[in-house]
Amino acid sequence: MGADHLAAMRDTAPMPKPTTPVLMLDFDGVLHPTLAGPDAQFCLAPMLADAIRPFECQIVISSSWRFHVLLQAILTRLPETIAARVIGTTGEAYVGKHARYVEITRWVAQQGGCQWRALDDSHFEFPTPCRQLICCPGGTGVGQAQIDLLVRWLRSPHE
DSSP states (O other), rough: OOOHHHHHHHHOOOOOOOOOOOEEEEEBBTBBBOOOOOTTTTTTHHHHHHHHHTTEEEEOSSSSGGTTTTTTHHHHHHHHHHHHHHEEOOOOOSSSSHHHHHHHHHHHHHTTTOOOEEESGGEEEEEGTTEEEEEEOOTOOSOOHHHHHHHHHHHHSSS
């Protein structure tokens, strides 16, 4: 993807197709353990890429990385299977209770609604219960249990 395309995508994210599921993706505590050093960052991204490869889904970056790393730089660190599906970021920060959930639901509402799940380790940033949250253990990142939940949803996202 060229820089012009990435800048345009960041400024005006395309609307998801109403029937295409959207994965809201966090990084720290998901694609790598929370305390991962630079060499271990995104070490679990290939596992996620393998899991989503057979399914149609779009990805929105909900990670706080969106505040301090350009989207173009983020995409170069992700496997192509993930990067090619990124349609944007959740946007402005919300300060308050369940911040990540509010940021995500604002994005969803701006798009006119969609079927979504969040792969995130910050359970406190979501209401309890939150059926859309697939919570990862931050100390280890995404594991097979979370991948299984994601795949089950991707097989039948409208149920």
